[in-house]
Structures are given as C-alpha cells and as structure tokens.
Amino acid sequence: MCLSNDVLLKMTGMEIEFPGVKALDGVDFTLRRGEIHALLGENGAGKSTLIKCLTGVHRMDAGSIVLDGQSIRLTSPQDAQRLGISTVYQEVNLCPNLTVAENIFIGRQPMRRGGIDWKTINARSSELMRRMGMDIDVTLPLSGYSIAVQQMVSIARAVDINAKVLILDEPTSSLDDNEVRRLFDVMRELKKQGMGIIFITHFLNQVFEVCDRITVLRNGHLVNEWGITDISRLDLVTSMIGKDMNEIYNLKKAEQRGDAPVVLAASGLGVPGKVESISLDVREGELVGFAGLLGSGRTETAEMLFCVQRPARGSVSMRGKPVGARIPLDSIKRRMAFCPEDRKRDGIVADLSIRENIVLAVQATRGFMKPMSMAEQQELADKYIRLLSIATPDAEKKVGELSGGNQQKVILARWMATQPDLLILDEPTRGIDVGAKAEIQRLMLDMCRQGMSIIFISSELDEIIRCSNRIIVMRDLQKAAELDGEGCDQSAILSIIADEETGREAV
Amino acid sequence: MKAKLNRETVVRSKLLWAVIAELLILLVGFIMRPDFLSVQLMTLADGSRVLFGTPIDILNRSAEITIIAMGMTLVIALGGTDLSVGALVAVSGAMALKFLRWDVLEYPTPGDYTVMPYFLVILVPLAVCTLMGAFNGLLISKLGMQPIIATLILMVAGRGIAQITTNGKQFTTMYTPFQQIAQGYFLKLPMPIIITAVVILGVALFTRKTSYGMFVESVGVNPNASRVSGLQSSRIILIAFMITGFLSGISGLIYSSRISSCDSNNAGINNEMNAILAVVIGGTSMSGGKFSLTGTVIGSLIIQTIVTLVYFFGVVSEAIMAFEAMIIAVVIVLQSEPVRKFFASRKRSRASATGGAVRA
Numbered sequence: 001m002c003l004s005n006d007v008l009l010k011m012t013g014m015e016i017e018f019p020g021v022k023a024l025d026g027v028d029f030t031l032r033r034g035e036i037h038a039l040l041g042e043n044g045a046g047k048s049t050l051i052k053c054l055t056g057v058h059r060m061d062a063g064s065i066v067l068d069g070q071s072i073r074l075t076s077p078q079d080a081q082r083l084g085i086s087t088v089y090q091e092v093n094l095c096p097n098l099t100v101a102e103n104i105f106i107g108r109q110p111m112r113r114g115g116i117d118w119k120t121i122n123a124r125s126s127e128l129m130r131r132m133g134m135d136i137d138v139t140l141p142l143s144g145y146s147i148a149v150q151q152m153v154s155i156a157r158a159v160d161i162n163a164k165v166l167i168l169d170e171p172t173s174s175l176d177d178n179e180v181r182r183l184f185d186v187m188r189e190l191k192k193q194g195m196g197i198i199f200i201t202h203f204l205n206q207v208f209e210v211c212d213r214i215t216v217l218r219n220g221h222l223v224n225e226w227g228i229t230d231i232s233r234l235d236l237v238t239s240m241i242g243k244d245m246n247e248i249y250n251l252k253k254a255e256q257r258g259d260a261p262v263v264l265a266a267s268g269l270g271v272p273g274k275v276e277s278i279s280l281d282v283r284e285g286e287l288v289g290f291a292g293l294l295g296s297g298r299t300e301t302a303e304m305l306f307c308v309q310r311p312a313r314g315s316v317s318m319r320g321k322p323v324g325a326r327i328p329l330d331s332i333k334r335r336m337a338f339c340p341e342d343r344k345r346d347g348i349v350a351d352l353s354i355r356e357n358i359v360l361a362v363q364a365t366r367g368f369m370k371p372m373s374m375a376e377q378q379e380l381a382d383k384y385i386r387l388l389s390i391a392t393p394d395a396e397k398k399v400g401e402l403s404g405g406n407q408q409k410v411i412l413a414r415w416m417a418t419q420p421d422l423l424i425l426d427e428p429t430r431g432i433d434v435g436a437k438a439e440i441q442r443l444m445l446d447m448c449r450q451g452m453s454i455i456f457i458s459s460e461l462d463e464i465i466r467c468s469n470r471i472i473v474m475r476d477l478q479k480a481a482e483l484d485g486e487g488c489d490q491s492a493i494l495s496i497i498a499d500e501e502t503g504r505e506a507v
Numbered sequence: 508m509k510a511k512l513n514r515e516t517v518v519r520s521k522l523l524w525a526v527i528a529e530l531l532i533l534l535v536g537f538i539m540r541p542d543f544l545s546v547q548l549m550t551l552a553d554g555s556r557v558l559f560g561t562p563i564d565i566l567n568r569s570a571e572i573t574i575i576a577m578g579m580t581l582v583i584a585l586g587g588t589d590l591s592v593g594a595l596v597a598v599s600g601a602m603a604l605k606f607l608r609w610d611v612l613e614y615p616t617p618g619d620y621t622v623m624p625y626f627l628v629i630l631v632p633l634a635v636c637t638l639m640g641a642f643n644g645l646l647i648s649k650l651g652m653q654p655i656i657a658t659l660i661l662m663v664a665g666r667g668i669a670q671i672t673t674n675g676k677q678f679t680t681m682y683t684p685f686q687q688i689a690q691g692y693f694l695k696l697p698m699p700i701i702i703t704a705v706v707i708l709g710v711a712l713f714t715r716k717t718s719y720g721m722f723v724e725s726v727g728v729n730p731n732a733s734r735v736s737g738l739q740s741s742r743i744i745l746i747a748f749m750i751t752g753f754l755s756g757i758s759g760l761i762y763s764s765r766i767s768s769c770d771s772n773n774a775g776i777n778n779e780m781n782a783i784l785a786v787v788i789g790g791t792s793m794s795g796g797k798f799s800l801t802g803t804v805i806g807s808l809i810i811q812t813i814v815t816l817v818y819f820f821g822v823v824s825e826a827i828m829a830f831e832a833m834i835i836a837v838v839i840v841l842q843s844e845p846v847r848k849f850f851a852s853r854k855r856s857r858a859s860a861t862g863g864a865v866r867a
Contacts, residue, residue, distance in 0.1 A: 329738075350729065
C-alpha cells in the first residue's frame with residue numbers, strides 16, 4: 001500500500017452553523033493524490049455537510065479549501081464540477097425517463113453540425129459502462145434497470161467528467177457483492193490514474209478492503225485521521241460512536257415458542273417472471289429473516305405478501321382468514337404492515353410533516369370521513385417520536401428534511417401506529433449509521449417479544465443471523481432453503497446462495 | 508436548515524406576494540380614482556338597501572372563477588389539471604335554460620315562468636356536471652389517462668352537448684327565482700358573493716376537517732408511498748374531479764342567471780385558464796402537493812381586480828386582454844423563485860451586515 005504524500009485537496013478549519021446547530025466545528029481534511037480516503041461517522045456527524053461544502057451546495061462560515069495548491073471558493077455545484085470535483089450521491093439522482101447514455105451526457109452533450117451527436121454519446125456511454133463491467137444497452141431508458149445499474153451509471157457519469165476528486169457518498173448501499181467488487185476495481189483503477197477519492201460508507205469491511213486512509217468525524221468535530229493499518233476495527237467503531245461496540249450490539253434474540261399460533265400463512269404465491277412459487281408460515285412473535293442476493297426474489301415476495309404487487313396465483317391468510325387483497329389497504333386492514341426497500345420512492349411523503357406521515361396509514365384504514373382529531377394526531381406523533389427517539393425539534397417538521405435514519409424511523413412509526421400483527425421490513429437498515437441500525441434492530445426484537453411477527457429482509461447476513469429465529473434463503477426467484485436461526489453461520493447461508501449442491505449439504 | 512427556510516416559506520411567501528400584489532393593484536386604482544375603493548349603501552327599486560361599489564363588484568364578478576378554482580386547487584394539488592370546466596359551465600347553463608323553457612315552440616315568449624319544476628332546473632345541471640366530473644375522474648384514475656388529455660375530451664365535447672341541449676338556440680328567461688341566483692341580494696350583498704362564501708367554507712371544511720386534504724396532498728407529493736400506506740388514490744382523484752364538476756355546474760348557473768340566458772359558445776370561455784391561473788398565483792404548485800385555498804381565493808381576486816381596473820379606466824376593449832396579460836405577467840414574475848430569493852437574500856445580507864457576522 002503506497003501512501004503518496006502529494007496533497008491534492010486540503011480543507012482547514014471548516015465551520016458551518018445552521019440555526020441552533022454547529023454542523024461543522026473546525027474540521028480539517030486532507031486528500032492526497034492517488035488515495036482512497038474513507039470519511040466516516042454516524043448520521044449527523046457532519047460528513048454530508050463537509051461534502052456539501054466541497055461541492056458548493058453549502059456556503060461555509062469559516063475555513064479554507066485548497067485544491068492543487070490553489071485556494072478555491074465554491075459558490076455552486078457547477079463551480080465544483082468545473083474545478084474537477086465530481087460527486088455520486090447516496091440516492092440515485094438521475095432522470096429515470098431518459099436513456100442511460102443521455103443520463104451520462106446530460107448537460108454536456110457533444111455537438112456536431114449544430115445537433116447533438118448521438119453516435120458519439122451512445123458509443124462512449126457503451127464503452128464507459130463496459131469498462132465498469134456492465135454490458136448493457138445504453139439506449140434504453142434508465143428506469144428499466146435495477147437500482148444497482150443506475151448507481152453504476154451515476155458513477156460512470158461522475159468519472160467521465162475528468163475529475164481530480166471523486167466523492168462517493170454511500171455508493172454501495174444498494175449494490176450486491178459482485179457489483180461492489182466491480183466498483184472497487186473501478187476505484188482502484190481511478191486511483192492508479194492519480195485521482196483522489198473520498199469514500200463515504202457505513203460498511204466497515206469495505207473500508208478496510210479498499211481504503212488507504214480514514215478520517216472520522218463525530219458531532220461536527222474531527223476525531224482523527226489514521227492510515228488504514230494504524231487502527232483496528234473495534235477502535236474505529238468506538239471512535240465513531242464514542243461508545244463501546246459491545247454495548248451497542250448487546251442484542252438478544254426474541255425467544256420463540258414452538259407452540260405459538262401461525263399468524264401468516266402463504267401458499268403458492270407467484271408472479272410469472274418475478275417469483276416462481278413461494279409458501280411460508282410465520283408464527284406469533286417470530287422473526288423470519290430473508291437472505292439472498294438482490295434480484296433473488298426477496299423484495300418481490302414481500303411485495304406479493306402485502307399486495308403492493310398483486311400475486312397472480314396463490315393465497316395469503318392472516319390468523320386463518322384469507323386476506324384476498326386487491327390493494328395494500330386490504331392487507332393493512334388484516335393487520336399487516338410493510339416498510340418498503342426504496343424509502344424515497346415508496347416510503348416517505350417528503351413534503352408532509354412528521355405528524356402527517358405517522359398518522360397516514362392509520363387514517364387510511366379509517367377512511368378520510370372519520371378523521372383523527374388534531375389532538376389525537378399530535379399525541380400519536382409525539383408518542384412515536386419519543387419511543388423511537390426521532391431527532392427533530394417538533395412533529396411539524398417536514399419528513400424530507402430529516403436524515404435517512406430518522407426518515408426510516410418515521411416510516412416505522414407509521415406502521416407501528418397501526419398496531420400490526422405482522423410487520424414486513426425490507427432493508428430497514430440500509431444507508432443508516434451503526435448506532436441507528438442497532439436501535440432499529442433492538443426495536444424489532446422488542447416488538448417480537450411483545451407478540452408481533454416480523455419478516456426481515458436484509459443484504460447484510462450478520463444482521464439477519466443476529467436477529468432471526470428462522471432464516472429463509474432465496475435464490476433464483478424461489479425459496480432455496482429454510483434454516484433455523486440458532487447456530488446458523490454465515491458460510492452456511494453463503495453456500496446456499498452460491499450453489500445448489502453445496503447448499504443442500506450445508507443444510 | 509437553509510433548505511427548511513426556503514421550502515417552508517414557499518407557500519406562505521407566495522401567498523404574501525399575492526396579497527402584496529392585490530394591494531398594489533388596488534392602490535393604483537385608488538390613486539388614479541379615489542372612488543375606486545368606496546363602498547356605499549344604495550336603495551333598490553323595491554326599497555331594500557344594498558352595498559354598492561367597485562370592491563363589491565370585484566367580489567361579485569370573481570364568483571364564477573373563485574368557485575371553479577376551489578375544485579381546481581384540489582385537482583392541481585393531485586398533480587392534474589381540468590380543462591373541461593369552461594365547457595361544463597356552458598353545459599350547466601344550457602341544461603338550466605332547457606328545463607326552464609323546455610320547448611320554445613310551445614312556449615315561444617320568455618317570461619316569469621318555468622316549464623319544468625324549479626328544483627329540476629337547479630338539480631339536473633348540477634347532477635350532469637358532477638357526472639361529467641366523474642367521467643373525467645374515471646378516465647384518469649381507472650384508465651390512467653393524462654389529465655390534460657382526459658379533460659380535453661369534455662372541453663371539446665361539452666360545448667357540443669350544450670348546443671344539442673338547446674338545439675343550438677339561445678334560450679332566455681325572465682323567471683324571477685332563477686334570476687335571483689346572480690341578480691338577487693342577501694345580507695345587503697349580491698347573491699354570488701354569498702354563494703361563493705358558502706362554497707369556500709364548504710370546500711375548506713371538507714378538506715381540512717376531514718382527512719381528505721391530507722390525502723390529496725399525500726397522493727400529490729408521492730403517489731407510490733401513498734398507495735403502500737393504504738390510500739386509494741383512484742377514489743381520491745375521482746372525488747376531486749367530481750367536486751370540480753359540481754362547482755363548475757354552480758358557476759354555470761350563476762353565469763346564465765347573470766345574463767338570464769344560455770350561451771353555449773361564450774359561457775365559461777377561458778374559465779379553465781383563469782381558474783388554473785388563480786390556483787397558481789395562490790401558491791399551489793402545478794406539480795402537485797401542498798395546496799392553499801386562501802391563496803386561490805386571493806389569486807382569483809387578483810385576476811378580477813385587474814379586469815375591473817382595466818374596464819374602469821376605459822381601456823379600449825381590443826386592448827383589454829393584452830393589458831390584463833401584462834399585469835398578470837408582472838405578478839407571476841414577482842412570485843417566481845429567483846425574485847423571491849433575491850429579496851430574501853438582500854434582507855438576510857442586510858441583517859448579517861448589521862449583526863457583524865463574518866461570512867466566507
């Protein structure tokens with residue numbers, strides 16, 4: 001691992017104050033040429049704020065930025081791009097109705113004879129995507145591709161703008177292992193070309209796999225900067241959260257009684273091309289984990305159970321009564337609840353207040369002619385803000401202005417307020433920090449202890465293993481195996497995901 | 508936090524600008540003719556005393572647009588538009604006159620009579636317009652048509668239906684109870700003002716005292732999340748279009764009562780554009796989401812104030828449209844985000860300069 005000392009970017013004494021909060025307080029950050037530098041910290045630590053100073057979104061109150069030996073002053077994202085600072089944000093910020101190629105070149109289309117040079121655009125886009133290991137038709141609309149591909153497209157776009165500094169803000173949160181590896185190859189390649197890369201992530205193993213240097217922020221302050229070999233994983237986590245890791249992960253699985261009644265029974269659910277045919281039972285107070293790769297049918301199964309996607313065949317029953325749902329409302333009335341994977345698209349209603357977001361599902365089951373009184377709404381909202389410790393000054397703040405972890409908590413609150421028998425959580429901990437993650441896991445287990453049943457879908461095997469009473473492994477659009485949650489280890493699940501034969505042996 | 512400042516104040520500050528614009532226009536009127544703002548008591552032929560003056564006239568004349576725009580606010584908050592409202596005004600008027608006169612060959616002279624029972628004269632147009640609104644709503648919510656295309660159908664067909672209803676003839680009536688709708692007085696005020704107030708109150712209560720308003724905003728902001736949370740957007744959309752249809756019907760009755768006649772070609776002409784304009788000036792975004800009924804009322808008043816002002820100063824009738832457009836353009840530019848930001852930043856920098864804060 002060669003650490004170059006050739007400083008590319010230096011930020012010193014960065015300070016930003018928002019009304020009531022000091023978001024950054026005297027933070028220094030140094031990026032060298034040809035290094036991958038992890039910027040770590042919990043949500044609200046100031047990572048995003050620091051990045052937004054660097055991309056010209058926020059105006060800083062004090063501090064200086066020196067790029068390539070020259071002091072720079074950024075007033076807009078366009079400024080940053082012109083100076084060679086490119087960013088890929090956590091949530092895909094592209095236009096789904098445009099083609100892949102158009103998305104890569106939007107705003108800087110090569111022209112030829114007064115018209116847009118489509119040939120070059122398509123050819124170069126194809127080439128770029130191939131270099132990232134994606135052989136796809138770049139003339140199709142972006143919306144036809146998975147989130148993973150969309151993420152790669154936004155990286156391709158950032159990389160093509162001859163950047164000196166590339167900022168990756170949680171680019172891996174929606175990628176599977178293969179795609180992550182491919183991304184890392186691309187990152188290493190760019191590093192070799194002398195680009196400085198700032199990598200923000202919540203996955204510590206990825207930090208140790210690909211990064212050269214780590215800077216940790218906490219509560220708007222700089223904690224320290226280390227070379228990758230100078231710090232252990234445990235010390236790193238401790239420095240991020242200021243607490244002992246063991247204390248946070250001191251979770252106990254909810255005990256499961258074998259004689260508990262079956263809450264959810266699904267048989268032969270399927271939609272051609274999405275899920276073959278899946279049957280499962282969930283008992284009262286049981287936490288069933290769904291493991292499997294992206295596109296293995298986990299999300300599709302959840303969506304069929306809740307009737308977001310109406311199953312073409314099969315049946316679902318709750319406590320012995322058939323649900324027969326046509327729309328999600330029918331499922332909600334049978335006491336089911338569903339936190340979808342894509343928080344921004346299917347979860348939050350960004351412009352409405354926290355209160356309105358929390359009461360939404362309860363109110364939907366009542367119908368709009370039987371409104372909850374304002375007092376009831378406020379009581380409900382305040383109760384869950386307290387219970388889930390949602391960080392907000394009051395219930396009237398718009399949900400769109402909260403951090404990812406807090407948005408997730410609001411959606412969780414929306415469903416807890418309906419007092420469901422079965423709660424389906426699709427990647428509830430994606431893109432949120434270690435502390436909030438542990439909090440959500442603890443909440444799930446508490447709810448199970450109180451008799452709620454939970455279906456928990458996650459890409460992170462260790463959290464599935466940590467929480468589940470039973471684990472269902474999905475592969476190739478069907479259920480590949482069902483494992484007991486006790487004494488199950490990661491390698492057993494991995495081998496099932498990877499290959500059928502070894503999978504059987506492992507069971 | 509900066510985002511919070513901007514976004515939270517968007518609707519409110521748009522509303523603020525709308526109020527300022529309205530006051531400015533009134534001020535201009537006042538400066539040029541001090542009697543522009545005067546309201547007096549006037550004695551009618553039957554001895555009753557009623558209020559009279561330009562402000563009353565503005566309120567009276569804005570009734571049709573304000574009433575339609577109440578429904579349009581909901582439709583726009585859902586991310587749609589309704590182009591058929593003007594045609595529905597014509598349908599409503601034609602239906603009413605048809606039931607008043609029924610067969611002009613049998614009853615050739617207009618007079619103080621109605622052929623069909625009076626309640627049908629009122630109820631049938633309202634029912635037909637509500638059904639037409641339902642037709643719009645079903646095309647959009649069940650067949651997934653684009654609102655502009657779906658409502659274009661009735662925008663064109665509606666006037667045809669109105670023509671057929673009265674065999675292409677312009678019926679007139681002298682039936683007093685019908686004329687009272689627009690020409691009568693109640694509580695010293697012209698009847699349309701009273702009807703408008705009732706409609707505003709009704710829509711406000713329906714949207715804010717039930718959860719309908721929140722559901723509309725939720726579907727307008729994020730239809731996917733709303734569906735997953737159990738909202739039935741098709742029903743919500745259907746209701747919004749039915750309300751708009753119904754309100755267009757009321758508007759049509761007022762209009763035909765004003766002219767004691769029906770006019771399939773000119774009734775409600777441009778009403779759709781004016782209603783949309785009123786909603787937008789009022790601060791509700793065309794892309795859907797949060798809506799403001801108060802804003803819409805002010806938007807409608809601005810439009811009518813401009814029209815009145817223009818008439819008041821005797822601008823030649825050919826130039827009226829251009830003149831109106833000019834003032835509206837100024838209002839909308841004043842409300843646009845860059846302009847509002849410009850004023851906001853000037854205010855902020857002045858504040859920080861006096862506060863002595865250091866800014867990079």
